[in-house]
Amino acid sequence: MTARHPELDQLLEGLVAERWSCRAYRGDQVPHDKMVRLLTLAQRAPSWCNTQPWEVIVTEGEGIERFRTALASHAKEQGSDLTPDIPMPQQYKGVHLERRRESGWQLYEAVGVARGDRGASARQAFKNFELFGAPHAAVITVDVDQGPYAVLDTGVYVAKPPLTKVCLFTLPNTGAAMTRPARTANS
Numbered sequence: 001m002t003a004r005h006p007e008l009d010q011l012l013e014g015l016v017a018e019r020w021s022c023r024a025y026r027g028d029q030v031p032h033d034k035m036v037r038l039l040t041l042a043q044r045a046p047s048w049c050n051t052q053p054w055e056v057i058v059t060e061g062e063g064i065e066r067f068r069t070a071l072a073s074h075a076k077e078q079g080s081d082l083t084p085d086i087p088m089p090q091q092y093k094g095v096h097l098e099r100r101r102e103s104g105w106q107l108y109e110a111v112g113v114a115r116g117d118r119g120a121s122a123r124q125a126f127k128n129f130e131l132f133g134a135p136h137a138a139v140i141t142v143d144v145d146q147g148p149y150a151v152l153d154t155g156v157y158v159a160k161p162p163l164t165k166v167c168l169f170t171l172p173n174t175g176a177a178m179t180r181p182a183r184t185a186n187s
């Protein structure tokens with residue numbers, strides 16, 4: 001924050017306060033040049049020794065439909081037998097567990113899923129793997145040798161203020177990350 005540019009502070013505060021996770025999208029494609037501008041801004045994110053470990057693949061046009069179909073079909077095949085690269089949290093306790101539950105109830109309530117309706121909640125959860133109908137997906141990978149440091153850097157990359165403009169309309173999707181295709185340790 002800087003006293004010299006109060007209008008910028010206000011703008012930034014407004015953008016951050018308005019940010020929310022979208023879980024239903026219109027299919028409109030974002031123009032390619034706009035996408036490049038946003039990714040160029042995101043590239044300014046700080047990282048450990050400026051390694052910029054993230055590799056980003058953005059789907060456009062036909063690519064997003066191929067990705068969506070492949071992801072959903074892989075998720076169906078895999079079922080609950082998840083094999084994420086990053087281990088799932090071992091457990092949630094206390095206030096974190098409460099917030100997690102509350103967030104789930106709020107989401108299901110917002111989309112009209114009644115408590116206890118397991119079929120409807122499973123269908124809603126599966127939308128993660130259909131990318132909530134998003135017109136683009138950014139698949140972000142890091143070199144496995146760089147471990148949690150690179151993952152941490154990537155968290156900063158996706159959440160950095162220059163990305164606020166994008167984050168207003170996007171959703172980090174762990175669902176997709178949990179369903180990596182089977183592969184060997186070296187692939």
Ligand SMILES: Cc1cc2nc3c(=O)[nH]c(=O)nc-3n(C[C@H](O)[C@H](O)[C@H](O)COP(=O)(O)O)c2cc1C
Pocket residue numbers: 019020021022023103128171172173174175176
């Ligand atoms: C790293 C990360 C992964 C997330 N993964 C998912 C996800 O897989 N599916 C989902 O619906 N929301 C996901 N979210 C969104 C959170 O649920 C959301 O940020 C939180 O409930 C607060 O809501 P808000 O972003 O609307 O303020 C993720 C958020 C983060 C930061």
